[in-house]
Amino acid sequence: MTEEVNNKQILFKDYVNGFPKESDMLLSTSSTISLKLPHGSNGVLLVKNLYLSCDPYMRIRMNNTAGGDTDSFTPGSPIIGLGVAKVLDSGHSNFKNGDLVWGMTGWEQYSIINDPENLFKIEHTDVPLSYYTGILGMPGITAYAGFYEICAPKEGEYVFVSAASGAVGQLVGQFAKLSGCYVVGSAGTKEKVDMLKNKFGFDEAFNYKEEQDLDAALKRYFPDGIDIYFENVGGKMLEAVILNMRLHGRIAVCGMISQYNGQGDGVQNLFLLVPKSIRMQGFGVNHFYHLYPKYLDMIIPLIKNGTISYVEDIVEGIEHAPAALVGLFSGKNVGKQVVVVAHE
Known part of the structure; x- marks a missing residue:
């Protein structure tokens, strides 16, 4: 029998006017998820989220009409944002179990990724994985x-x-x-x-x-x-x-x-x-992700030799993600705001 586990989620409550508040998001502990994809799940991934990124653009997605190429969040569903994750089960030929990836994921402990073509596979693991929410993301x-x-x-x-x-x-x-x-x-x-x-x-x-x-x-x-x-x-x-x-x-x-x-x-x-x-x-x-390989070629050596510094503001626990996101708009963060969901 396939194992079902609890899946904590941060749900978006409803569209926001003015400054966002922690109460615009809700911690849900009632959801469960299977750690094995259903038979025939072609082209999708099951991932364990490790790090979540808090970014100012996410406020735009809290509007009823986000605008541009940015979709609004769906009330009652998990917040969507950039993150770092580990593939637990793969139905996609380009990814295998154990791969580390970064890209769009849910604000939850485990996510089903229906469009893994938009994920970036992490090749350089000799730098902090959290960097893929920031300097390497x-x-x-x-x-x-x-x-x-x-x-x-x-x-x-x-x-x-x-x-x-x-x-x-x-x-x-x-x-x-x-x-x-x-x-x-x-x-x-x-x-x-x-x-x-x-x-x-x-x-x-x-x-x-x-x-x-x-x-x-x-x-x-x-x-x-x-x-x-x-x-x-x-x-x-x-x-x-x-x-x-x-x-x-x-x-x-x-x-x-x-x-x-x-x-x-x-x-x-x-x-x-x-x-x-x-x-x-x-x-x-x-419109510039085609430059990502060229950027990595430049930035990885600069990180490793200490030429470039990067500061992160890290909070532990998905339950603290709403406060971390809201804090961006009053300048509480010092450096890149990251939420740790799990350690690899």
Whole structure:
């Protein structure tokens, strides 16, 4: 007889207005799952989830209409997000039992993956597996594609990164230094500002919460203006940056976390993109996964020789996942927010 086990799940309760709350998600302990796929389960996988990724874009999926190529969560069903998992039973010829993978999975202990073609098989296991939620996963390729493909940096250019201590921003700053650029980051606490300068090697960093005038702050750190802005925030920060962009500057729009909860201010000076010949481009990481092998070839040696640092904020236990996700929107996390579901 096939073994049935308990399968703790984090269920999405209903669509959200404003800032998400822990109560918008529900821990369910009533579900069970068989640890063997039913006979004839072709093309699907049964996986044991090891690590779950908390990412700002997940707030968009809590809306009734997510927009773009992002689907809304389904009320009453498990939250869906990126994670690292181990294949327990395979009905797909490209995967075997015991394989480690990363990609979209459920916020639950065990998941049935119906579209494993979208999973990435983990080949490098001599680095922390949790890194595949961050530097070796979606945030890593986001930083790589946004900075190198869209911003096209040149040595000596001036780079500004907002939300710079987050999963993506900390990498963009280090890529900028590797490219011979001058880089400044903003973050929301003294601890994060110190980390940007002392651990990640940013030339300067500042606490945006302590600045009464963001335009003045940017002029202080960029007296000659900004060539590249890696945008994670939107609102008043973007408005101040546009004032300080140099001719032919580039803005890669990775996210706008200040706008996700319906609280952010609109940007009033977009017309300045015209006289300054600024190129501002939004991008979704899904369009750049073809670069993933090339990115791994670059980043794995840099991790192993210590050239690149990466900071994670790890919480243990799936029951703490809602608090970890909600904490992103008040800046509670220091580094990439990861939830440990199980150890391999």
